[in-house]
Amino acid sequence: MMLNFYPGPSKIYPEVRTYMTDAYDEGMLGTPHRGEQFVQLSRATVGLIKRKLNIPEDYYIFFTSGATECWEILIQSLTKHKSSHIYNGSFGEKWFDYAKKLRPKSEGIAFDLNEAMPVEQLEISADTELICFTQNETSNGTQVSATTILNLHNRYRDTLIAVDATSSMAGLNLKIIKADIWFASVQKCFGLPPGLGVMACSPRAIFRAKQMAERGHYNSLVSIYEKMLNYQTTHTPNTLGIYLLRRVLEDRPFIKGIDQELIDRSTALYEFFAQFQDIQLLVENEEVRSRTVIALQASERLVDDIKKRALHHNIRIGNGYGAWQRNTFRIANFPAILDEEYEELKRFFLHYYA
Incomplete structure (x- = not known):
């Protein structure tokens, strides 16, 4: 799947x-x-x-x-x-x-x-x-x-x-x-x-x-x-x-509960991606970082490679958009996506960099 x-x-x-x-x-x-x-x-x-x-x-x-x-x-x-x-x-x-x-x-x-x-x-x-x-x-x-x-x-x-x-x-x-x-x-x-x-x-x-x-x-x-x-x-x-x-x-539960879940999960995702040397968080200022769309920056070649390999592992990652189309990729942090799916995503990145 x-x-x-x-x-x-x-x-x-x-x-x-x-x-x-x-x-x-x-x-x-x-x-x-x-x-x-x-x-x-x-x-x-x-x-x-x-x-x-x-x-x-x-x-x-x-x-x-x-x-x-x-x-x-x-x-x-x-x-x-x-x-x-x-x-x-x-x-x-x-x-x-x-x-x-x-x-x-x-x-x-x-x-x-x-x-x-x-x-x-x-x-x-x-x-x-x-x-x-x-x-x-x-x-x-x-x-x-x-x-x-x-x-x-x-x-x-x-x-x-x-x-x-x-x-x-x-x-x-x-x-x-x-x-x-x-x-x-x-x-x-x-x-x-x-x-x-x-x-x-x-x-x-x-x-x-x-x-x-x-x-x-x-x-x-x-x-x-x-x-x-x-x-x-x-x-x-x-x-x-x-x-x-x-x-x-x-x-679905009331929005208050969903909001807290997404905030906690986005914090964990930003922390996770910050550990990789050749991937940068596109938004450096923590105050203005989105809680629902995580934008990550890397060389065009690396972005291309990550997306291709992810797809090979049945993982669809978001393309960059507009001015950031070629040197970024995006990860959605939406309520329908389960915690264990993010764990799978993290395993893919850890394996990719192994």
Whole structure:
């Protein structure tokens, strides 16, 4: 069996196999998405997302096709003129590039891989309608801490803040109340197959969407919100994805426990990889290291060799990404991956260097 440490799509919970059969047997796959069976499923799933992931009761939950669709929804439905994007890696920058296509005046603020987001030095224009950043930058294994998010929230209280939490939602206990919008795809910490996004919006974000009343798109936020008042979607939804999400959340512990497990495991992984001379931790500053995506740097030749040999041993390691594509590899630290699988990974590296 292949051990999958790819940082998304990543390992799915083995129980998903049973859940899929159950979905078929329960007649869920052919059920009308305006019917009672779907509405009940949607309502139950929203309740579980809030309860299990510690999302405030007054936030609204929406289903999308994935996180990148959320980039589009938020720019078109919450900004008339511009958004400001703070980034230090490929995914944050892609969101900014995409925003510029829709709102050419959008601004980007880049910061360094090894520095915390420089909240005090930020010069965000007064006419910015939406501040955007990636909580966990999958491309380089960095993260923005809860304290930094709190400082950003305190400094720009009147501006909506949107957070791409694709590699951390359902893995880390995020302080949702400190930003207006959080979103993720399910193929990472949720332990599910790709094709579904989850977005949580504050009452303030919905108020702004209603004010703007942008209805020019099938996935306009105000339309999504109105449909979801009845636990329905604007589009024909990924019913199987939502069903699997409900089942996984029912069987998983609360986020607090998962968060602690991932933090402990990431600490052990960083310590383990620090012992090898020709592998470096890409992120030197411990404060900004991701807890869910471990990025490791080595020569191009060594990276290539490690990945090939790992695959030969049925171990899939993540490629580098963006600027770090050729000289890094990445290890996912997601809840669906078992401790013993990491022990197997460690044995491979110890054997490789023997």
